[in-house]
Amino acid sequence: MTIWKMGKILSDNDRYEAHRIAAIVPCYNEEQTVAKVVRDLKAAVPSMEVYVYDNNSSDETVRVAREAGAIVRSESRKGKGNVIRRAFADIDADIYVTIDGDDTYEAADLPRMIGTLLSGPYDHVLGVRKDSSETGSYRPGHEMGNRMFNRLVSFLFHSQVSDMLSGYRVFSRRFVKSFPAISKEFEIETELTVHMMALRLPQVEEKVGFRDRPAGSESKLNTYSDGLKILNVIFQLVRNERPNLFHGVVTILACALSLILGLPVVFEFFETGLVPRLPTAILSAALMGMAVLVSSVGVLLSGVRRARREAARLAYLRLDPPAHVPAEDTMFYRIGQSS
Secondary structure: OEEEHHHOOOOHHHHHOOOOEEEEEEEOOOOOOHHHHHHHHHHHOOOOEEEEEEOOOOOOHHHHHHHOOOEEEEOOOOOHHHHHHHHHHHOOOOEEEEOOOOOOEOHHHHHHHHHHHHHOOOOEEEEEEEEOOOOOOOOHHHHHHHHHHHHHHHHHHOOOOOOOOOOOEEEEHHHHOOOOOOOOOOOHHHHHHHHHHHOOOOEEEEEEEEOOOOOOOOOOOOHHHHHHHHHHHHHHHHHHHOHHHHHHHHHHHHHHHHHHHHHHHHHHHHHHOOOOOHHHHHHHHHHHHHHHHHHHHHHHHHHHHHHHHHHHHHHHHOOOOOOOOOHHHHHOOEEEEOO
16 A cells, blocks of 8 residues: 555656656666666656666676666766766656766655656756765765855855755756756766756755765765866856856956056156166056956957857747646655555
């Protein structure tokens, strides 16, 4: 017998049969965990198709995933960003789910996340990790870096995010098909978050269970190198999405340095009529000229960015939103089974 909250029985098929749902599971050497991830996803949403994208694994990931019932595809270019880019282009669905193949996320939370997406309707539901391990599932460097990136991106793009590096997300079709997917590796989560912020898409966060990798399973993340890659992506996105801010900072720094170097030369000229430090005067003038040029570039790129955002918004609006499900229906979901 299946137990349901609020005493109302609604099967997964009844709730989602009108929607094509696809789960995308990027994998690199995850033979130890991928079968459980696939089975848990299918148990959570039976009507969902699970796609495992193998990213040049050297173990038995492909065989194990196929035996577990997944649709297995391959992406030869290494990196999670390349996998997501390929999957978003290849798969045609109404609702998309991304989840890592390392069995650290709780698949049982997925019906609630899909229900939330449909009840909005929203274009993006972010799974905010809630540590369910007594010993702590986060490595200290990852937890500190995640908090820092959350605050930095929230400040730069004026939109709050609690867990921008989470790999557990649910998307609408119009989000996926309007997302350019430029990143190659783990920085793809940053790009997904900033895309949502830049276009001001309707989104919501949901707490999800997060646990340790099983014994013998190794993380593919490198705290420092991947952190630097994420910082570089944030830098590039600020340059492209906030050109006035980026070029304004450079303009102010160049102006300040020009004045610091040039004012003493000007004062000395008025006092003596001489310019004994000619190289300093030339450098100061060049810095001020550069400041004017950078400021002008910022204004031009701001216009280009506006045109890009309008084009992206129009591409987004060409697609239908997720079919709305009344909020009261999303309250009823399976919480356990007994026989």
